[in-house]
Amino acid sequence: MSQATLRIQKMSAHSGTAPGEGTQREEIVCKLIDTTTCIGCRACEVACMEWNDLPFGPTVFENNYQTMPDTRWNYWNLILFNEHEREDGSLQWLMRKHQCMHCAEPGCLEACPADGAIVQYTNGVVDFQQDHCIGCGYCISGCPFNIPKLNSVTKRVYKCTLCTDRVSEGLEPACIKSCPTGCLHFGTKDDMRDLAQTRATQLKDHYGFANAGVYDPPGVGGTGVIYVLHDATKPELYGGLPSNPTIPLAVKLWKHPLKWLGNLALVGGLVGLFIHYLRFGPKSREEEDLVPHEGAQP
């Protein structure tokens, strides 16, 4: 299997069908992140930079362990460090690997106006095709996870590719490969969901995390990156992970009812004006205008 054999099942701003939908026997791939065994070593951040040959940039120090405040166009994978004070006054250090979630229903792809600039392969990976990107930034508005980042020089948007070059060759993504604690897993969506559920049950039954659970938000059709959380009822504690992410309502309204109403109005307007001309014609003929008026002085 090579990258060329990964077929496209969803395509941004494409009039017509996507070329690969339902044409390939392909498993949905998934990354499982167990936040309860992450030690915040950031090996995955380094591996991501290394494998994807991303140029380094100066970071910002904000009195915590985080490499920088947010992901960047050239920094796709960031461990978010959050110190959470529990009700009993004890401290809990929550670390979450933050990157593209590879939504089954991607808001970025929905919002994109450039034909084929954002695609979803039959294995579920959402990938940006920078050669088709026009740099409008609509994907930034469409994403509920604040992931796409614009490069101000190339004017193109970049994000995690789920190491699609590795995955299409049967390898696991670089971040998974580098994880020393085994908190990162990679496999089919079904397997990862089972594994996550087993771990969540373990946390509930043996470790006293009554609210432990799996984060696989249905609002975006489920994600290609799922989390095991100590407290799945409060995902916001983990650096603002939204509890019920969806494609923003404004983007849905804009891309569905407004678009169809607008197109109807545009075509209806053109047809209406044409019919008006057929029925009533011009208000006057040129010849009439040329008849001098009796009051004309000059």
Added chain:
Amino acid sequence: MSHQEQLIPHGHILRYTFKERLNHWVAAGSYLYAMLTGLAFWTPALYWIAAMTGGGPLARFLHPWAGLIFTTSVCYMFVLWSGQMHFNDVDRQWWNSLHYYITNQDEKMPPAGRYNAGQKLLFWSFFYGALILLLSGLVLWFTDYIPWSLRWLRYTAVLLHPIAALITIGNFMIHVYMGVFAERGAFGSVIRGDVSLAFAKRYHPGWYAEIVGNSQRK
């Protein structure tokens, strides 16, 4: 310009000065580019327009600049014309007689001034439309500088920008139809600047009376 100066030889009246005409065409050119590229980004069915207007990335780069030129030009229109765009009693009567206007029974219309009520509405909806397009357009232009906590600005902008654009496109279609097809002589007025006395008397009797009446008194 005095009314006497507006009366020019061979039975014509100067309707638009050189400044007004030039500004109109700056607005028209920039609007046309912004509209076409905007339509390309609006629906995949029209994305081919991006190829005709310089290619996707260039169209994306030039679209906001065309928009800036357009809004600047609209601001100058405001300076030139806003004083003449207030709705008066004749305009209210004009609205009530709109069906006569649409069915080309212009002799039954109340005497419009230099601008009829429809033109005034066009002016104001283009003015406010341009204002909304500018504000929402700035958010979309610099969308990557909007912090996550202010993302509601983006959501507002992605809705307001196309709504305002659709309203101005509706205006634009009617404007072009009236100026090029329906009212013969109107197109010449924004090219050469003048209209015939017959045109003025037929479509803008109030304005005609003002110009001809005043110049005869002098």
